[in-house]
Amino acid sequence: MGCSRLLVLGLLLNLAHCSEIVGNGGSEVEIQSNLIAVLGEEVRLRCLYHGNASITGSVWKRLKNTRVHRLAGFVNGTAFRRVARYSYPASPTNLTMQMRVSGLDAEGEYICTFESQDEEFTQSMFLEVHVRPQTTELLVTEEMDNGTHYQSVQCSANDSKPQAQIDWLINNRPPVEDYFSIERSGSFQRNGMSSAGSILRFPTHLQNESSVTCVVHHPTLPSPISTTASVATFVAPRVSVQVEMRQGQEEEEEEDYWRVSCVASGGRPETHISLVTAAAAAAAEEEPRKGNGTDAGISVYRLPVQAYEGRNVSCVFTQPKLPGPQSRTIQLPSFNLSGVQLLANPINEMQPLVELEEGQRNVSIGLEAIGNVPRYAVFCQKEDASPLPSGVAVVGSALTFQAHVDLLHAGLYVCEASYYRHRATVQINITVRPLPVLVPPLISVDLRYGPSDREVECSAVGAVPAATLSWSLPEGLAVVPSVSSHSVTGVLSLGAACYPRALTVGCVIRHPLFPTPEYRSVTIPLCAPPNISLSSRDEWRGGEEYTVAQCRVVSVATAATITWRLGNGDGSGHIVGIDDLEGVDVRTEVEERVSMEVTSVSTVLLPSSLYSGQTLSCEVGGHPSLQRQEQRHLLIPSLEAPVLNVSVGPGESDLWQAVCDYQAEGVKANLTWVLPAGSKGQVSLRSQNDGRTVRAQLTYRFPLASHEGDALTCLVEYQRIGSEKRTVHIPKYYITSLRVLNHTTPMKLHHSDGRCILRLSLQKNLPDQRILFEVEGNVPTHNITCQRSNGSFVQMEGDALGFQSEAKGRDEGLYICLASFYHHKAIVLLQVEVRSQDYQLAALVIICVSSISAMALLLAVALWKQESLAAMTALVQPPCAPESSKALVRRPDSQQYAHVVGYCIVSDVKSTV
Secondary structure, eight states: OOHHHHHHHHHHHHHHHHHHHHSSSTTTEOOOOOOOTTTSSSSOOOOOOSSOOOOOEEEEEEETTTTEEEEEEETTEEEEESSBOOOOOTTBBBOOEEEEEEGGOOOEEEEEEOOOOOEEEEEEEEEEEBOEEEEEEEEEOOOOOOOOEEEEEEEEEEEEBSSOOEEEEEEBOOTTTOOOEEEEEEEEOOSSOOOEEEEEEEEEGGGOEEEEEEEOTTTOSSSEEEEEOOOOOOOOEEEEEEEEOOOOOOOTTTOOOOEEEEEEEBBBSOEEEEEOOOOOOOGGGOOEEEOOEEEEEEEEEEEEHHHHOOOEEEEEEEEEEEESEEEEEOOOOOEEEEEEEEETTTSSSSSOEEEETTTTHHHHHEEEEEESSOOOOOEETTTOOOOOTEEEEEEEEEEEOOOOGGGGOOOEEEEEEETEEEEEEEEEEEEEEOOOOOOOEEEEEEEEEEEEEEEEEEEEESSSSEEEEEEETTTTTTOOOOEETTTTEEEEEEEEESSOOEEEEEEEEEEEOOSSSSSEEEEOOOOOOOOOEEEEEEEEEETEEEEEEEEEEEEEEEEOOEEEEEEEETTTTEEEESTTSSTOOOEEEEEEEEEEEEEEEEEEEEETSSTTTEEEEOOOOTTOOOOSEEEEEOOOOOOOOOOEEEEEEEOOOOOOEEEEEEEEEEEOOEEEEEETTTTEEEEEEEEEEETTTEEEEEEEEEEHHHTTTOEEEEEEETTTTEEEEEEEEOOOEEEEEEEOSSEEEEEEEEEETOOEEEEEETTTSSSSEEEEEEOOOOSSSSEEEEEETTSOOOOEEEEEEEOSSSOGGGGOEEEEEEETTTTEEEEEEEEEEEEEHHHHHHHHHHHHHHHHHHHHHHHHHHHGGGGGGGGGGGEEEEESHHHHSSSEETTOOOOOOOOOOOOOOOOOOOOOO
């Protein structure tokens, strides 16, 4: 049955292999049965002859409209082709050729023929032509349907063969059917070509993506064609209320009004805006009216100031993306007018007093309203309600005497400031002083040194009337003088001026009593070169040593400029500016000005660790007395590299400690122990500074059990220069057992906790006997203690339990000995007996005889019957209790446990001998 199944499978495989060669001529001609080509591309027509006949000619033929057309082939051993879109075949027996598909008429049946003298071998194939689709730009349209805004996106794939498939993606995912609808369409032509279309329609307010993608699939495409179109999305607007006051035109008798702007910006679609005002704010004719808004999303309203002063107005915004109508409220300001005061005149408790001089012209008394009104009008009259005298009028908010002041202008004036219903008044008492007698001025010129600069003062005081003063300046002196008209004193501020040549400055005084102007002058002296000094000091800031360099320049005004350079050598090497260097702070200030001397101080603060060993230069220039820049140099001391050491070992009490020692010059570091998760040790830091040397010690104290076998890392983070790590490994210690080096025998009796008790005999009346112990494990040190069963401790001599005096009966008993290294422990139980030498010899003989007898008996039983061996095992028993006979010994280098089982023959001899 199995062989028949294999035979059938072989026949089927043979038939499948034979079916690959198509045609009526058997296996001599190999040709493709069907082939698909793409319009505009090349296709490979493959036909080969595998027979043994001698081929005299071969040809590709095309059957079209019942006629046969010869395309390409071989005649008399020469290749031929009819048109250029066919390539020459390879050989008479290999008619494989390339053909460019230039039209749909290339589709049809192709015949491959090989001719010999005796017969003809013919095979045919069918070529199918596919056409890639032509995609168009996506068309987006918008429409309103029952108050809802919809968008439609149209995608087309035309003139393809076969028909293309159109899909839609939104944010790389197919559209949700609940919100999106897809309408598909298609058309077919007689030549087999077709077109496909698809329209994606969706409500705009449910679509949050700004683009949709049309994906066209077709067999001729190596990958689908994706086209993306931008679509509109709705966005919630940013709403706000703005208010400003506008003043009406007085000539048109228009009132002042509030201009309230309700702004909804950045939203789509347009936001509906309305204004809500306080109830009973004004009469019907004074209700707010909508202004001419010019920007989309802005509505402007005008509200009369007098009617809406201090009231609330609200803008209400409605838009599809807003959760509901949104209201923004603003309170319009309130105004007050509490009084009127005079400008630049003292005010006493009763009324302002103004003193004028007879003959003065263009005198103006400024009035200012006290309050927050935006503007106000001023009206003045004399106290008897009579109009103002001739030549006196109110101009703006000032009482102005336009003509000469006369003695008749004296009196009490009442002025009122008003803004709608807000009003306030002030009374002004004006007195007029008669003209004085002419007096000439007292003239003086002085060169003085002020608190901040050098000044030339020219004064003409005590004159009646006051004298006038002007300046006569030399060429090249570009300063602006000032003149005080009240004291008739002129001050010429030279600032920080310093000139390389002497200059003469003069002032000119005019007075009615002088027939010609009076001239006074003063000479400005020459400049002196600046005095330059450079000093430095070390300073610690934020755990880092800085070099603080100070360049002090004392010069005659003006102040010199100070710049800094950093380089190698005494200013001769390559130098760079320090303005943009890391960690450098430069501060320059004018410290003081005394008697024309200007002290300029520039201080630079830079980290010593970054710029150690380099030269810092101070350059001074920009002073008229200097023809070139002056330099001073300072060498920044070199610093040694940081030193880091780590160690681990036993510490105080029962704790271990890991120590990280750090030493460096000029820079402190942040020391941190990188510990395993859950660590509960104690970390302490001790640091000190010895001049520029920094020493720090970070200590981590921990129980050995918490980190045994771990690796502890000390992380040192330096300021500006990176970080460094040091790792120390803690060994994994163990104690496997505490061995007794003296001869011992196990007892049948066991301790209450199940431990095995070993018997050890001391010789009676023999001094200086010792019980020696040995600790098995890898601990570096250990401690062995022994105590009696009553809890009293026994004096140890190193790793030995010593009996210095002769052994006696009081030394007998149970001893519990403990070997420990921190949390590692091992215990041994010893039953110490004191026996005479005769007793020990007798016990040894009995043990030996018993052992030989037991072994002989076991041998005999084993020879007699194998099954009887189990009954005699009572004489063979483990040296310790059953639960401890299989001691589990676990080594640190193995994950498995070794079961140690031992047996011995025990004879428990209890004799008084």
